[in-house]
Amino acid sequence: xxxxxxxxxxxxxxxxxxxxxxxxxxxxxxxxxxxxxxxxxxxxxxxxxxxxxxxxxxxxxxxxxxxxxxxxxxxxxxxxxxxxxxxxxxxxxxxxxxxxxxxxxx
Numbered sequence: 001x002x003x004x005x006x007x008x009x010x011x012x013x014x015x016x017x018x019x020x021x022x023x024x025x026x027x028x029x030x031x032x033x034x035x036x037x038x039x040x041x042x043x044x045x046x047x048x049x050x051x052x053x054x055x056x057x058x059x060x061x062x063x064x065x066x067x068x069x070x071x072x073x074x075x076x077x078x079x080x081x082x083x084x085x086x087x088x089x090x091x092x093x094x095x096x097x098x099x100x101x102x103x104x105x106x
Contacts, residue, residue, distance in 0.1 A: 003031045011041040017048035020056030020081075029059055039070055047076035052084045060094065 002018030012035050018024055036042070044063060049056075066072055077085070077096045085091045091098045 003028050005031075005035055007035075010039060011043070012039050013043045013045060015045045015048060019051035019053075020046075020049050020059065021051055021053040022055035025055040025059045028056075029062075032063070036066075036070070041071045041073075042066070043073045043075055045076050046074060046081045047078055049078045049081050052081055057084070057088075057090075064093065 002016065002020075002024050004015045004017065006013040006015070014032060014035070016028065020028065042063070044060075060074070063072055064074075074094045074096070077094070081094075082091065082096045085094050085096045086098060090096075
């Protein structure tokens with residue numbers, strides 16, 4: 001599976017591994033739904049994301065607007081994620097590094 005969880009008390013780190021696309025977004029969503037009921041802090045580690053399309057971006061947007069009692073943080077953005085978020089002007093929303101035009105390959 002493309003997601004691995006590490007749990008400590010009410011905190012969960014979700015390590016996304018693989019593409020985050022129309023082919024995998026439902027799998028990621030379903031796995032997250034199982035973890036959310038007892039979570040107060042959710043960290044999404046994006047270091048292992050190898051591809052990001054609009055379905056994956058929709059999942060990230062939905063996660064960023066979870067219930068107010070869940071603190072969601074996005075960390076360790078892969079190059080693909082950082083470039084895509086920068087291209088769309090969403091880097092700051094997801095705490096991604098802001099890249100210069102010279103740093104992007106898109």
